[in-house]
Amino acid sequence: MSTYTQQFLEESASIVRQLDTAAIEKLAQMLSDVREAGGRLFILGVGGSAGHASHAVNDFRKICGLEAYTPTDNASELTARINDDGWESCFSEWLKGSRLNAQDAVMIFSVGGGNREKNVSVNLVRALEQAQKAGSKIFGIVGKDGGFTKQVADVCVLVPVVSPDRITPHTEGFCAVLWHLLVSHPKLQRTAMKWESVSTKPPTR
Numbered sequence: 001m002s003t004y005t006q007q008f009l010e011e012s013a014s015i016v017r018q019l020d021t022a023a024i025e026k027l028a029q030m031l032s033d034v035r036e037a038g039g040r041l042f043i044l045g046v047g048g049s050a051g052h053a054s055h056a057v058n059d060f061r062k063i064c065g066l067e068a069y070t071p072t073d074n075a076s077e078l079t080a081r082i083n084d085d086g087w088e089s090c091f092s093e094w095l096k097g098s099r100l101n102a103q104d105a106v107m108i109f110s111v112g113g114g115n116r117e118k119n120v121s122v123n124l125v126r127a128l129e130q131a132q133k134a135g136s137k138i139f140g141i142v143g144k145d146g147g148f149t150k151q152v153a154d155v156c157v158l159v160p161v162v163s164p165d166r167i168t169p170h171t172e173g174f175c176a177v178l179w180h181l182l183v184s185h186p187k188l189q190r191t192a193m194k195w196e197s198v199s200t201k202p203p204t205r
Contacts, residue, residue, distance in 0.1 A: 008169075011162045015174060018160040024178065027139055027155045028185040031066065031105070034137060035188075039103035041068040044091055044127055048172045049109040052179070056109070059183040065190045069098065091127035095134075102135035109179075111171045113140060113147025113156075121147075128152055141178050143171030 002010070034041060041060055043053040053070040060068040071078050071094040081090040095106070106127065108114070114124035125148045131138050132152060140149035140156040144167060150156045159174045161167055182188060 008166070011166065011170065012173070014162045015160055015170060018162075019174075019178075020157060023155055023157050024181065027157060028182055028187045030137060030139065030155055031060075031064075031182065032187045034103070034105045035064065035066045037103050039067075039101075039105060039137075040098075041066055041105050041107060042095060042098065042100065043068060043070045043107045043109065044124060045070075045072070045109035046121060046123070048168075049111070049175065052109045052172065052175050055176075056107075056179045056183075059179065060188075063183045063191050063193060064188045066188070088122045088126055091123045092130040095127055095130050100131065100134040100136055104134070105137035105139055106131040107139040107141070108149045108153075109141055109175050110147070110149060111143045111168050113142040113144065113149035115147045124149065141175045143167055 031041065041057075043056050043060075045051075045053040050070070050072040054073055057068045057070050057073065060066040071091055077094070078090060081093055085093060100106070108124055108128070110121060110124060112120055114121040114128065116122050116125045128138060128148060138149070138153045140146065140153045141159070142149050142156060143159045144161060146153075146156055146158050150158060157178055159171045159178075162170065184193070
């Protein structure tokens with residue numbers, strides 16, 4: 001009988017084998033195109049994905065030289081918008097205030113991708129509708145069936161469901177794997193990462 005740890009890691013290995021590598025390569029190229037066109041990248045996520053968004057913004061800016069932002073980095077503005085205008089519009093109105101345009105891109109990190117009919121992550125749905133109005137590129141790293149993000153994205157990497165009991169941990173875990181893949185991709189990386197640039201040779205006497 002396998003342990004839970006073995007089962008989880010075997011499921012993770014299965015996800016790796018099923019990932020759409022062509023979609024990942026296309027996403028790397030399109031992110032590079034956004035940067036070369038002088039566009040910005042807006043990364044949106046809620047819950048654990050909000051933490052991912054903040055981390056990824058740092059990586060895309062520092063490692064790739066791609067101007068990137070997330071609304072969840074500014075708690076004052078975000079909570080003011082939620083308090084005054086409501087949860088559903090907090091991201092879409094933030095994008096309007098950021099003057100989202102056709103050179104920019106919106107990237108969604110989400111387990112379900114947003115679903116208005118099921119009233120789940122409707123703020124992501126509204127944000128994507130704003131991106132469509134602005135003519136921005138839409139990218140996603142999502143799980144389950146991809147939700148609204150998968151329906152409207154120019155490119156969407158779907159984390160396959162290998163266990164109905166562990167959709168969230170696998171999706172959120174692989175979101176981190178995939179954005180780290182992207183920021184280290186030769187089409188995107190411009191700056192050496194710290195530990196890779198530090199010599200591992202012992203100092204000479």
